[in-house]
Amino acid sequence: MEPPVRRLQPTVQRFGRTRGVRRIAHLGAVVATALAVLPALTPLQPTPSAEAATVPGTATVLPTEDAEPPALAISEIAPRAVREKDTVTVRGLVTNTTDAPLSDITVRMRYNSYPLTDRDALERHADGSATEPYQSGPSATIDTDLPPGSAISFELEADAEDLNLQGGFGVYPLTIDATSGQEGELGKVHTFLPYTGTEKTEKLRVSWVWPLMDSPQRADDDTYLDAGLATELTEDGRLGRLLTTGAQDGEIDSTYTGPTSVPDDEEATESPNPAASPSASPSASPTEAPDAEAQPGPTPEETPSPADPVPITWAVDPALLHDIQRLGESSYWSLSNATESGPALEEHEASIDAQVWLAHARLWLAEDPLLAVPYANPDLPALLGADLTRDAETSVGLGRSTVADLLGREADTELAWPADGVMDEATRDFLYDNGATTFLLDESAMPAQNWLGRTPTGAAPLELPGGEEGTALVVDSDLTRVLGADTHTPGSSVLAEQRFAAETAMIAAEAPGTDRTVILAPPQDWNPSADYATGLLDATENLPWLSAVSLTDVRTDADTAEDRQGLTYPRKAADSELDTDHLERVRSIRRQVRLFNSVLTEDEDPFRPAVLRLESAWWRGDDENAGTVLDRVDRAVQESKAKIHVIPGDPITLASKNGTLGVLVANDLSDHSVTVHLSIFSENSERLSIGDYTKSMEIGPGGKTTVYVPLSATVNGRTVLHLNLHNADGEPITDEQTTIPVNATGLGSGALVISGVAALVLVTALTPRAVRKWRRDRARSAAVAGAGPLPDEDGPTAVSVDGDEDTMHHNGRDQTSTGRDGEDAEDARS
Structure with missing residues (x-):
């Protein structure tokens, strides 16, 4: 009917x-x-x-x-x-x-x-x-x-x-x-x-992994790819919703930026100012739940009891925690609309929301199991295959120290979550060498046996180096897809919750008498609505066929050990690794970083986090953002090196044989002292030579120093000095050189005396000859004008003009002459 x-x-x-x-x-x-x-x-x-x-x-x-x-x-x-x-x-x-x-x-x-x-x-x-x-x-x-x-x-x-x-x-x-x-x-x-x-339904165990993760948000340490992270940290933002929902009884207090100091003889729970800390608020502290009679609310069937929340394991990327910390420290820059010379930079004030979020994370993640991926979730198979093992090791160490510094506790080093939940044997061995024995994997990395007619349990034995046996916690990929559904449109959250209930009920109904555990791990960039995330935890607590357990309590079962195939590295995963072009650009940037680090006085590596972010698995298949990050970090390294430089001077005129040149060397870095070596050479060392000078110097942050360089000129003329800064091994810090033109115009006081005497002798010898020539020129001018002959110093001479020649009549003989026989001819030659 x-x-x-x-x-x-x-x-x-x-x-x-x-x-x-x-x-x-x-x-x-x-x-x-x-x-x-x-x-x-x-x-x-x-x-x-x-x-x-x-x-x-x-x-x-x-x-x-x-x-x-x-x-x-x-x-x-x-x-x-x-x-x-x-x-x-x-x-x-x-x-x-x-x-x-x-x-x-x-x-x-x-x-x-x-x-x-x-x-x-x-x-x-x-x-x-x-x-x-x-x-x-x-x-x-x-x-x-x-x-x-x-x-x-x-x-x-x-x-x-x-x-x-x-x-x-x-x-x-x-x-x-x-x-x-x-x-x-x-x-x-x-x-x-x-x-x-x-x-009576059989219980299916489920274990939650709750991700607080995202792709790298920064290129260099002060420049964010966009301005979106600050919004995600608000109570209504993605990371704000994940944090508060995962805390289950937490509520973000916008004024809370850390625990208040309490005298040693007082207990932390006796804070006189309840608003100063979420732990003092009934909504944030399971131990201070309000009286049920005074505060009527949901029944235990509708929501988990504050004293017994659904056990979850938090999964964090230390690089994201680092990004959030930097966001709240001081003003920062973000890349905005591109210009002809590249993306423009937009300045932002420090984010109070970032400080509040990080303070709540430190409070609410204090007790639950904590899994941390290496810094920036690196593409380990690609790095190990490209002989970048040292970077992989650095990502593990930096990740652990960052979690300890920012959350005030250590992550479980035995838990590992490789990128995309897949790994090859080299990655497995590397993670094992760094303490991991339990690996969170996608089911494509350990598929179910073809003959198995049901969903296998999520825990399976995994062979480790040296004959050791570890544990693979295999995530159900269909449920991951369901959890990652878009639930921000009307009605979508209800349908997604119903799908989750249906999937888990179907798994439970497949083999009612089989003891199994399902690993629930949403996508690492999970973005659920607040109602959906809360509804999932409510369903986990209240659906009669589900029983929530902690990830750290999941164990393998000998009866189900053969339900899954061995460790597999999918071809799709291998093809998606960071390609050769990307890694070659990383290598090029690393070489420039090494040169920069080589002149820092302290043993520092300020660009190490930025380089690790370049090696993140998040850039797989994201060529556009990967290129933007590579370009920005490369530019930042070059700009930092350029801040250690020789200040160019004006062209120099050397008016004597010897002189001294003052070279001004500057360190415009605000946070680092440097030790640099100055090298100078002359384009023409035979004309201009360089004496001994101080070649090595230490310069503090924002400081300058002057190096005095003796010069010696042997020949007048122009030449160019080339100046460069390099490290202790003689490697130039930058490819650009500073040039200073030098013009030598004098040979010293001795040369001036000699030149003066020579000039006096020359003037004395030429003066009588000049006087005689002047007299002859006057005589000729007078004869041409008809004034008659002028007396010659040797006696009277009859002069007539005939054509263009002067004919001289002397003792009855005619001679053609252009002046006095010997002297005038010599004057003509001269």
Whole structure:
């Protein structure tokens, strides 16, 4: 017999045409008037930007286009685990996303009376590729038109006995669809109905790994790839939600940045200022829960008891903790829109949210098991294969010291989580050499045996070097995918929680008598809504077929030791490793870093964290961001080296044989002292030579020193001095040299005396000759003018002009002459 059809009088909540996420609530009873608004509505899952519930009876304004609600959204499926005497209730909302009014709207339930046979069948129903369920369940009809942009809530109810579920404990397919007279199908949702019946279900152990991880947020230590991390640390941000939800009874206090100092004779729990520390707040301290009578709240069946939270193992990346710490220390830079010369830099103030988040993490992670990946989650197979083992070792050491410094405790060194949950034998051996004996792996690294007809347990023995036996904790990848679902759209959180319940129920029903453990590890960049993350922990605590255990308590079982194949390194993982081009650029940057480090006075390596971030497995397949990080770190190293430099001087004129040149060497680094060596050479050492000078010097942060260099010129002229700074091994710090032109213009006082005497002799010898020439020139000028001959110093001479020649008549003989015979000819030659 089909369940009776329940007819709903329409209850409409009118929305404007604005798009976005709608926060809706619903009353179980439907009002009689068609246009009346519900006094209260069942809340749908909001986006992080729309946390506040709407006021009953008012419209919800949608903040963004991207969050437009679906035509059909499910707000509640209760109970999650259906027993024989339960009433199944499905609540939700129909939204008119068209441009015209909708009429004759019907919402109905379809199901099968027999359970799904396996997890593959469950997957096919979820993605809509399976045959639709054929059994008719309850339906609801809306008799009034639904205007565009308006939404109406619905409720479907059926007694479990009336559904006539035949298969007992298992997972039954469930489909909810909505149709209208004009548009036909408006929307369809595929979900599940886990049913326990009257049977006592076997417990399936589950163990949670709760990730606080992300890709590297910085390039060099002061420059972030974007400004998003500060937002993620707020109470509504991704990392803020993960921290508070994982703490289970925690609530972020925006004023808390660390424990207050307490006198030695007082206990920490007797703080006079409860607001100063979350541990003094009832919401943050399991030992100070409020009185149940004075503070009515959820029953133990609805939420875990504060004294008995779901055990989780925190997984952290020390590089992310380091990024958060730097964010809260002082102002920092982020890369913004690109320009012709590369990304621009935008300055930000220190983040108070970062200080608050880190203080709460230090408090709430103090007692739970803690797993830490090496610093920046390096691509270990790629590094070990490229002979960068030293970097891999540094990432392990830096990761452990960072966790100890920032969280005030040490991570469990026996737990290891290789990148993407896969590793080759070299990576296994490396992690084992660094203390790991238990490895968190993806199931592709240790697949189930082909003959196994059920989900194997998550714990399996793993062979280690030297005949030792370790443990592989194999994560269920299908559940990882379910946990990573997008739950920030209306109704998505409820469906994801129901899928989680269905998956775990299906695993439990596969082999009820088998003792198994399922490892639950969400994606490392997990971004659940707050309601979804909380709902998962509630489901873990309350679903009758689940039993939560700590990861550190999971052990292998000899009876299931053969359920999985041996360690496998998937070809897909090998192909995705950091490629040769990326690692070659890393090597080039490392060489420049080594040169920079070689002149630091202290044994320092300030760029080591930045280099390790370049080697992160997060850059697999992300060439764009990887290139940005490589470019920025390379530039930062070059800029740091350039801060140790010779200050260029003006061209020098050397007016004597010897002189002294003052060379100014500067260290513009604000945090480091340097020891550098100055080398100078002349382009023409025969013309200009360099004497002895102080070649090695130590310069403090922001300091300068002057080196006095003796010069000696042997020949006048120009030459160039080349100056360079290098380390103790003679390697130049930078490729650029400083040049100073030198012009030698004098040979000294002795040379000046000699030159002066020579000039005096020359003047004395030439003066009489100049006087005689001047007299002859005057005589010729007078003769040409008709003034008659002028007396010659040797006696009178008759002079006549004939053509261009002067003909001299002397003693009856004619001679052609251009002056006095000997002297004038010599003057002409000269």
